[in-house]
Amino acid sequence: MENDILYTPEEIAQKLRLTKGTVYEMIKRGELEAHRIGRYIRISQTQFENYLLKSKGYDNIYEAILSQEGNDTFANIGLPKIQVDTDLTGKVKVSIRPENIILSMGTFISSARNVHKGKVIDIIIDESKALVTVDIGIPIKSLITIKSLEEMSIEKGTELYVVFKTMSVIVYK
Structure with missing residues (x-):
């Protein structure tokens, strides 16, 4: 502060x-x-x-320190390093909309640079959607449909991958 x-x-x-x-x-x-x-x-x-x-729907908000590795920029939020696209440096905040986060049972080839394995720690079910919180070293929330939740048999303790594109990460001071 x-x-x-x-x-x-x-x-x-x-x-x-x-x-x-x-x-x-x-x-x-x-x-x-x-x-x-x-x-x-x-x-x-x-x-x-x-x-x-x-x-505005941004729920995953974290404090981070930016670092460079070659041509890539990462937001260091403790354990997970999140790849970001920004010209900012130093201490920042990063945010990822829950609806921009894909949950997957395994890895797959995609354009998404951020793929983190974790374990489901909470599920909040609304009428047609579920807010799934996954611990990837930090708690991160993903918004999915009830149908996806059921088809993937997601429950507390389920191990899965959290996947999102670098461009989905908002970086600000």
């Missing part, structure tokens, strides 16, 4: 064109993270940006 701008709930309300009360409710529900500083609530620029990304 170093050098991060702090906003009041009122300032966030103005940015989002909502009432102050709605912003407080969003904080209470956990939709918008905030800091409690004494009696005051403040929202950092980073927390606000994370909220905006999540509201």
